[in-house]
Amino acid sequence: MVNRGFWVTVVMALALILGMAACSVDEPPGAESGEMNSENSDGESEGDTDGSSAGDGPFTIGISLPAADHGWMGALIANAEEEAKKHDNVEYILHTANDPNKQTSDIEDLMTKGVDAIVMLPIETAALTPVADTVAEQGIPLVVVDREVNTESYRTYVGGDNYGIGFGNGKYLVEGLTEKNGEPRGRVVEITGVPSSVTDLRSQGFRDYLENYPDIEIVASQPGDFTREAALKATENILQANPEIDAIYSQDDDMTIGIVQAIRDAQRQDEMFIVSSGE
Structure with a gap:
Protein backbone atom coordinates (compact mmCIF):
# COMPACT_ATOMS: atom_id res chain seq x y z
CA MET A 1 0.00 0.00 0.00
CA GLY A 159 -6.49 7.85 -2.62
CA GLY A 160 -5.48 4.25 -2.18
CA ASP A 161 -6.90 1.01 -3.59
CA ASN A 162 -9.42 0.37 -0.84
CA TYR A 163 -11.21 -2.37 -2.76
CA GLY A 164 -7.86 -4.13 -3.13
CA ILE A 165 -7.18 -3.68 0.58
CA GLY A 166 -10.46 -5.41 1.47
CA PHE A 167 -9.90 -8.14 -1.13
CA GLY A 168 -6.41 -8.82 0.22
CA ASN A 169 -7.71 -8.91 3.79
CA GLY A 170 -10.27 -11.49 2.70
CA LYS A 171 -7.47 -13.63 1.30
CA TYR A 172 -5.51 -13.47 4.57
CA LEU A 173 -8.62 -14.30 6.56
CA VAL A 174 -9.35 -17.38 4.44
CA GLU A 175 -5.77 -18.55 4.88
CA GLY A 176 -6.06 -18.08 8.64
CA LEU A 177 -9.34 -19.98 8.84
CA THR A 178 -7.90 -22.83 6.78
CA GLU A 179 -4.96 -23.09 9.16
CA LYS A 180 -7.21 -22.85 12.22
CA ASN A 181 -9.99 -25.23 11.15
CA GLY A 182 -8.26 -27.44 8.60
CA GLU A 183 -10.42 -26.03 5.80
CA PRO A 184 -11.83 -22.63 4.74
CA ARG A 185 -14.81 -22.45 7.07
CA GLY A 186 -15.83 -20.44 10.11
CA ARG A 187 -17.90 -17.68 11.67
CA VAL A 188 -16.58 -14.21 10.89
CA VAL A 189 -17.25 -10.69 12.22
CA GLU A 190 -16.65 -7.43 10.33
CA ILE A 191 -15.97 -4.09 12.07
CA THR A 192 -16.36 -1.25 9.56
CA GLY A 193 -15.50 2.46 9.51
CA VAL A 194 -17.61 5.58 9.01
CA PRO A 195 -20.09 5.84 6.10
CA SER A 196 -17.67 6.58 3.26
CA SER A 197 -16.19 5.26 0.05
CA VAL A 198 -13.26 3.83 2.03
CA THR A 199 -15.58 1.75 4.20
CA ASP A 200 -17.77 0.65 1.29
CA LEU A 201 -14.88 -0.38 -0.94
CA ARG A 202 -13.00 -2.27 1.78
CA SER A 203 -16.17 -4.12 2.71
CA GLN A 204 -17.00 -4.89 -0.92
CA GLY A 205 -13.53 -6.23 -1.65
CA PHE A 206 -13.58 -8.35 1.50
CA ARG A 207 -17.00 -9.81 0.76
CA ASP A 208 -16.23 -10.42 -2.91
CA TYR A 209 -13.26 -12.57 -1.96
CA LEU A 210 -15.33 -14.57 0.52
CA GLU A 211 -18.01 -15.29 -2.08
CA ASN A 212 -15.99 -18.29 -3.25
CA TYR A 213 -16.07 -19.84 0.24
CA PRO A 214 -19.66 -20.79 1.15
CA ASP A 215 -18.64 -22.31 4.48
CA ILE A 216 -17.41 -18.94 5.75
CA GLU A 217 -20.28 -17.01 7.32
CA ILE A 218 -20.27 -13.31 8.26
CA VAL A 219 -22.34 -13.50 11.44
CA ALA A 220 -22.17 -9.80 12.35
CA SER A 221 -21.08 -6.47 10.93
CA GLN A 222 -21.08 -3.27 12.96
CA PRO A 223 -19.49 0.17 12.50
CA GLY A 224 -16.46 1.05 14.59
CA ASP A 225 -16.24 4.55 13.07
CA PHE A 226 -12.45 4.29 12.66
CA THR A 227 -11.96 4.84 16.41
CA ARG A 228 -10.85 2.39 19.10
CA GLU A 229 -13.67 3.49 21.45
CA ALA A 230 -16.47 2.79 18.98
CA ALA A 231 -14.84 -0.45 17.87
CA LEU A 232 -14.52 -1.57 21.51
CA LYS A 233 -18.23 -1.03 22.09
CA ALA A 234 -19.24 -2.70 18.81
CA THR A 235 -17.08 -5.73 19.54
CA GLU A 236 -18.41 -6.05 23.09
CA ASN A 237 -21.96 -6.17 21.71
CA ILE A 238 -21.04 -8.74 19.08
CA LEU A 239 -19.18 -10.98 21.54
CA GLN A 240 -22.18 -11.01 23.87
CA ALA A 241 -24.51 -12.02 21.03
CA ASN A 242 -22.25 -14.64 19.43
CA PRO A 243 -20.85 -17.47 21.55
CA GLU A 244 -18.78 -18.80 18.65
CA ILE A 245 -16.50 -16.60 16.53
CA ASP A 246 -13.50 -17.74 14.52
CA ALA A 247 -12.15 -14.45 13.17
CA ILE A 248 -12.73 -10.70 13.10
CA TYR A 249 -12.00 -8.42 10.14
CA SER A 250 -11.13 -4.87 11.19
CA GLN A 251 -11.07 -2.16 8.53
CA ASP A 252 -8.57 -0.07 10.45
CA ASP A 253 -5.66 -0.66 12.79
CA ASP A 254 -6.73 1.98 15.30
CA MET A 255 -10.08 0.18 15.66
CA THR A 256 -8.16 -3.06 16.14
CA ILE A 257 -6.81 -1.77 19.46
CA GLY A 258 -10.38 -1.51 20.76
CA ILE A 259 -11.26 -4.92 19.31
CA VAL A 260 -8.31 -6.55 21.07
CA GLN A 261 -9.33 -4.96 24.37
CA ALA A 262 -12.89 -6.27 24.04
CA ILE A 263 -11.64 -9.80 23.28
CA ARG A 264 -9.28 -9.72 26.26
CA ASP A 265 -11.98 -8.39 28.58
CA ALA A 266 -14.20 -11.29 27.51
CA GLN A 267 -11.29 -13.73 27.97
CA ARG A 268 -11.78 -15.14 24.48
CA GLN A 269 -8.24 -14.61 23.12
CA ASP A 270 -7.74 -18.29 22.25
CA GLU A 271 -10.96 -18.53 20.28
CA MET A 272 -10.40 -16.12 17.40
CA PHE A 273 -7.87 -14.14 15.39
CA ILE A 274 -7.98 -10.68 13.79
CA VAL A 275 -7.19 -9.55 10.26
CA SER A 276 -6.73 -5.78 10.13
CA SER A 277 -6.30 -3.09 7.50
CA GLY A 278 -3.72 -0.50 8.44
CA GLU A 279 -1.01 1.89 7.42
Whole structure:
Protein backbone atom coordinates (compact mmCIF):
# COMPACT_ATOMS: atom_id res chain seq x y z
CA MET A 1 0.00 0.00 0.00
CA VAL A 2 1.18 3.54 -0.74
CA ASN A 3 2.30 5.35 2.40
CA ARG A 4 -0.43 7.89 3.12
CA GLY A 5 2.11 10.36 4.48
CA PHE A 6 3.28 10.71 0.89
CA TRP A 7 -0.19 11.80 -0.15
CA VAL A 8 0.08 15.09 1.69
CA THR A 9 3.02 16.22 -0.41
CA VAL A 10 1.16 15.27 -3.58
CA VAL A 11 -2.05 16.95 -2.45
CA MET A 12 -0.35 20.17 -1.42
CA ALA A 13 1.55 20.31 -4.70
CA LEU A 14 -1.66 19.73 -6.65
CA ALA A 15 -3.49 22.37 -4.66
CA LEU A 16 -0.71 24.86 -5.31
CA ILE A 17 -0.77 24.19 -9.04
CA LEU A 18 -4.56 24.32 -9.25
CA GLY A 19 -4.68 27.48 -7.19
CA MET A 20 -2.15 29.22 -9.42
CA ALA A 21 -4.16 28.25 -12.49
CA ALA A 22 -7.37 29.61 -10.99
CA CYS A 23 -6.32 33.06 -9.83
CA SER A 24 -4.91 36.24 -11.33
CA VAL A 25 -1.36 37.27 -10.53
CA ASP A 26 -2.33 40.94 -10.74
CA GLU A 27 -5.07 40.60 -8.11
CA PRO A 28 -4.15 37.69 -5.86
CA PRO A 29 -6.71 36.85 -3.18
CA GLY A 30 -5.78 35.61 0.27
CA ALA A 31 -5.31 36.75 3.83
CA GLU A 32 -2.45 38.92 4.97
CA SER A 33 0.59 37.20 6.44
CA GLY A 34 0.58 36.63 10.16
CA GLU A 35 1.90 34.52 12.95
CA MET A 36 0.93 30.86 13.03
CA ASN A 37 -1.87 30.09 15.43
CA SER A 38 -3.67 26.92 16.42
CA GLU A 39 -6.83 26.04 18.29
CA ASN A 40 -8.57 22.87 19.41
CA SER A 41 -9.78 20.03 17.17
CA ASP A 42 -12.97 21.88 16.28
CA GLY A 43 -11.08 25.09 15.67
CA GLU A 44 -8.97 26.60 12.97
CA SER A 45 -5.27 27.03 12.28
CA GLU A 46 -3.91 29.78 10.10
CA GLY A 47 -0.32 30.33 9.16
CA ASP A 48 1.99 32.04 6.76
CA THR A 49 4.85 30.05 5.32
CA ASP A 50 8.52 30.13 4.64
CA GLY A 51 10.85 28.12 2.44
CA SER A 52 10.95 27.38 -1.25
CA SER A 53 8.78 29.26 -3.71
CA ALA A 54 5.86 27.60 -5.46
CA GLY A 55 5.63 30.35 -8.12
CA ASP A 56 3.99 33.75 -8.15
CA GLY A 57 1.52 34.55 -5.43
CA PRO A 58 0.63 34.83 -2.64
CA PHE A 59 -1.86 31.96 -2.65
CA THR A 60 -4.16 30.72 0.09
CA ILE A 61 -5.07 27.05 0.38
CA GLY A 62 -7.98 25.90 2.52
CA ILE A 63 -7.57 22.50 4.14
CA SER A 64 -10.53 20.66 5.66
CA LEU A 65 -9.86 17.42 7.56
CA PRO A 66 -11.52 15.27 10.22
CA ALA A 67 -10.33 15.97 13.75
CA ALA A 68 -7.16 14.25 14.97
CA ASP A 69 -8.92 11.51 16.96
CA HIS A 70 -7.05 8.87 14.97
CA GLY A 71 -3.31 8.32 14.79
CA TRP A 72 -3.09 8.62 11.03
CA MET A 73 -5.34 11.68 10.94
CA GLY A 74 -3.11 13.45 13.44
CA ALA A 75 -0.09 12.67 11.26
CA LEU A 76 -1.95 13.91 8.18
CA ILE A 77 -2.67 17.26 9.83
CA ALA A 78 0.94 17.63 10.98
CA ASN A 79 2.29 16.75 7.54
CA ALA A 80 -0.08 19.18 5.81
CA GLU A 81 1.17 21.99 8.04
CA GLU A 82 4.80 20.99 7.44
CA GLU A 83 4.36 20.87 3.66
CA ALA A 84 2.76 24.32 3.63
CA LYS A 85 5.79 25.78 5.42
CA LYS A 86 8.03 24.88 2.48
CA HIS A 87 6.56 27.65 0.31
CA ASP A 88 7.22 31.28 1.17
CA ASN A 89 4.33 32.61 -0.92
CA VAL A 90 1.63 30.19 0.26
CA GLU A 91 -0.66 30.68 3.21
CA TYR A 92 -3.02 28.02 4.49
CA ILE A 93 -6.16 27.90 6.55
CA LEU A 94 -6.67 24.58 8.30
CA HIS A 95 -10.04 23.52 9.65
CA THR A 96 -10.70 20.25 11.50
CA ALA A 97 -14.11 18.91 12.45
CA ASN A 98 -15.75 16.08 14.36
CA ASP A 99 -18.96 15.80 12.34
CA PRO A 100 -20.14 16.38 8.74
CA ASN A 101 -22.21 19.47 9.58
CA LYS A 102 -19.20 21.18 11.11
CA GLN A 103 -17.02 20.21 8.15
CA THR A 104 -19.60 21.57 5.72
CA SER A 105 -19.67 24.84 7.65
CA ASP A 106 -15.86 24.94 7.64
CA ILE A 107 -15.71 24.57 3.86
CA GLU A 108 -18.33 27.27 3.42
CA ASP A 109 -16.13 29.49 5.59
CA LEU A 110 -13.12 28.77 3.36
CA MET A 111 -15.12 29.78 0.30
CA THR A 112 -16.18 33.01 2.01
CA LYS A 113 -12.53 33.79 2.76
CA GLY A 114 -11.70 33.53 -0.94
CA VAL A 115 -9.15 30.71 -0.86
CA ASP A 116 -7.49 29.78 -4.15
CA ALA A 117 -7.93 26.01 -3.71
CA ILE A 118 -9.42 23.61 -1.18
CA VAL A 119 -8.09 20.25 0.00
CA MET A 120 -10.80 18.12 1.62
CA LEU A 121 -10.83 14.73 3.31
CA PRO A 122 -14.56 14.13 3.81
CA ILE A 123 -15.73 12.80 7.15
CA GLU A 124 -18.58 11.07 5.32
CA THR A 125 -18.98 10.62 1.58
CA ALA A 126 -22.67 11.44 1.06
CA ALA A 127 -22.86 14.22 3.62
CA LEU A 128 -20.00 16.21 2.06
CA THR A 129 -21.09 15.76 -1.57
CA PRO A 130 -23.36 18.86 -1.69
CA VAL A 131 -20.69 21.24 -0.45
CA ALA A 132 -18.20 19.73 -2.92
CA ASP A 133 -20.60 20.70 -5.70
CA THR A 134 -20.87 24.19 -4.22
CA VAL A 135 -17.08 24.57 -4.25
CA ALA A 136 -17.07 23.66 -7.94
CA GLU A 137 -19.87 26.10 -8.68
CA GLN A 138 -17.77 28.83 -7.08
CA GLY A 139 -14.93 28.00 -9.46
CA ILE A 140 -12.56 26.96 -6.66
CA PRO A 141 -10.31 23.97 -7.47
CA LEU A 142 -11.03 21.07 -5.11
CA VAL A 143 -8.66 18.22 -4.24
CA VAL A 144 -10.37 15.28 -2.49
CA VAL A 145 -8.24 12.95 -0.37
CA ASP A 146 -8.84 9.33 0.69
CA ARG A 147 -12.65 9.26 0.97
CA GLU A 148 -14.46 10.12 -2.24
CA VAL A 149 -17.59 12.22 -2.73
CA ASN A 150 -20.56 11.25 -4.90
CA THR A 151 -19.80 13.79 -7.58
CA GLU A 152 -17.12 14.48 -10.17
CA SER A 153 -16.96 18.19 -9.39
CA TYR A 154 -13.48 17.90 -7.85
CA ARG A 155 -10.37 18.53 -9.94
CA THR A 156 -8.27 15.72 -8.45
CA TYR A 157 -8.74 12.71 -6.21
CA VAL A 158 -5.83 11.20 -4.26
CA GLY A 159 -6.49 7.85 -2.62
CA GLY A 160 -5.48 4.25 -2.18
CA ASP A 161 -6.90 1.01 -3.59
CA ASN A 162 -9.42 0.37 -0.84
CA TYR A 163 -11.21 -2.37 -2.76
CA GLY A 164 -7.86 -4.13 -3.13
CA ILE A 165 -7.18 -3.68 0.58
CA GLY A 166 -10.46 -5.41 1.47
CA PHE A 167 -9.90 -8.14 -1.13
CA GLY A 168 -6.41 -8.82 0.22
CA ASN A 169 -7.71 -8.91 3.79
CA GLY A 170 -10.27 -11.49 2.70
CA LYS A 171 -7.47 -13.63 1.30
CA TYR A 172 -5.51 -13.47 4.57
CA LEU A 173 -8.62 -14.30 6.56
CA VAL A 174 -9.35 -17.38 4.44
CA GLU A 175 -5.77 -18.55 4.88
CA GLY A 176 -6.06 -18.08 8.64
CA LEU A 177 -9.34 -19.98 8.84
CA THR A 178 -7.90 -22.83 6.78
CA GLU A 179 -4.96 -23.09 9.16
CA LYS A 180 -7.21 -22.85 12.22
CA ASN A 181 -9.99 -25.23 11.15
CA GLY A 182 -8.26 -27.44 8.60
CA GLU A 183 -10.42 -26.03 5.80
CA PRO A 184 -11.83 -22.63 4.74
CA ARG A 185 -14.81 -22.45 7.07
CA GLY A 186 -15.83 -20.44 10.11
CA ARG A 187 -17.90 -17.68 11.67
CA VAL A 188 -16.58 -14.21 10.89
CA VAL A 189 -17.25 -10.69 12.22
CA GLU A 190 -16.65 -7.43 10.33
CA ILE A 191 -15.97 -4.09 12.07
CA THR A 192 -16.36 -1.25 9.56
CA GLY A 193 -15.50 2.46 9.51
CA VAL A 194 -17.61 5.58 9.01
CA PRO A 195 -20.09 5.84 6.10
CA SER A 196 -17.67 6.58 3.26
CA SER A 197 -16.19 5.26 0.05
CA VAL A 198 -13.26 3.83 2.03
CA THR A 199 -15.58 1.75 4.20
CA ASP A 200 -17.77 0.65 1.29
CA LEU A 201 -14.88 -0.38 -0.94
CA ARG A 202 -13.00 -2.27 1.78
CA SER A 203 -16.17 -4.12 2.71
CA GLN A 204 -17.00 -4.89 -0.92
CA GLY A 205 -13.53 -6.23 -1.65
CA PHE A 206 -13.58 -8.35 1.50
CA ARG A 207 -17.00 -9.81 0.76
CA ASP A 208 -16.23 -10.42 -2.91
CA TYR A 209 -13.26 -12.57 -1.96
CA LEU A 210 -15.33 -14.57 0.52
CA GLU A 211 -18.01 -15.29 -2.08
CA ASN A 212 -15.99 -18.29 -3.25
CA TYR A 213 -16.07 -19.84 0.24
CA PRO A 214 -19.66 -20.79 1.15
CA ASP A 215 -18.64 -22.31 4.48
CA ILE A 216 -17.41 -18.94 5.75
CA GLU A 217 -20.28 -17.01 7.32
CA ILE A 218 -20.27 -13.31 8.26
CA VAL A 219 -22.34 -13.50 11.44
CA ALA A 220 -22.17 -9.80 12.35
CA SER A 221 -21.08 -6.47 10.93
CA GLN A 222 -21.08 -3.27 12.96
CA PRO A 223 -19.49 0.17 12.50
CA GLY A 224 -16.46 1.05 14.59
CA ASP A 225 -16.24 4.55 13.07
CA PHE A 226 -12.45 4.29 12.66
CA THR A 227 -11.96 4.84 16.41
CA ARG A 228 -10.85 2.39 19.10
CA GLU A 229 -13.67 3.49 21.45
CA ALA A 230 -16.47 2.79 18.98
CA ALA A 231 -14.84 -0.45 17.87
CA LEU A 232 -14.52 -1.57 21.51
CA LYS A 233 -18.23 -1.03 22.09
CA ALA A 234 -19.24 -2.70 18.81
CA THR A 235 -17.08 -5.73 19.54
CA GLU A 236 -18.41 -6.05 23.09
CA ASN A 237 -21.96 -6.17 21.71
CA ILE A 238 -21.04 -8.74 19.08
CA LEU A 239 -19.18 -10.98 21.54
CA GLN A 240 -22.18 -11.01 23.87
CA ALA A 241 -24.51 -12.02 21.03
CA ASN A 242 -22.25 -14.64 19.43
CA PRO A 243 -20.85 -17.47 21.55
CA GLU A 244 -18.78 -18.80 18.65
CA ILE A 245 -16.50 -16.60 16.53
CA ASP A 246 -13.50 -17.74 14.52
CA ALA A 247 -12.15 -14.45 13.17
CA ILE A 248 -12.73 -10.70 13.10
CA TYR A 249 -12.00 -8.42 10.14
CA SER A 250 -11.13 -4.87 11.19
CA GLN A 251 -11.07 -2.16 8.53
CA ASP A 252 -8.57 -0.07 10.45
CA ASP A 253 -5.66 -0.66 12.79
CA ASP A 254 -6.73 1.98 15.30
CA MET A 255 -10.08 0.18 15.66
CA THR A 256 -8.16 -3.06 16.14
CA ILE A 257 -6.81 -1.77 19.46
CA GLY A 258 -10.38 -1.51 20.76
CA ILE A 259 -11.26 -4.92 19.31
CA VAL A 260 -8.31 -6.55 21.07
CA GLN A 261 -9.33 -4.96 24.37
CA ALA A 262 -12.89 -6.27 24.04
CA ILE A 263 -11.64 -9.80 23.28
CA ARG A 264 -9.28 -9.72 26.26
CA ASP A 265 -11.98 -8.39 28.58
CA ALA A 266 -14.20 -11.29 27.51
CA GLN A 267 -11.29 -13.73 27.97
CA ARG A 268 -11.78 -15.14 24.48
CA GLN A 269 -8.24 -14.61 23.12
CA ASP A 270 -7.74 -18.29 22.25
CA GLU A 271 -10.96 -18.53 20.28
CA MET A 272 -10.40 -16.12 17.40
CA PHE A 273 -7.87 -14.14 15.39
CA ILE A 274 -7.98 -10.68 13.79
CA VAL A 275 -7.19 -9.55 10.26
CA SER A 276 -6.73 -5.78 10.13
CA SER A 277 -6.30 -3.09 7.50
CA GLY A 278 -3.72 -0.50 8.44
CA GLU A 279 -1.01 1.89 7.42
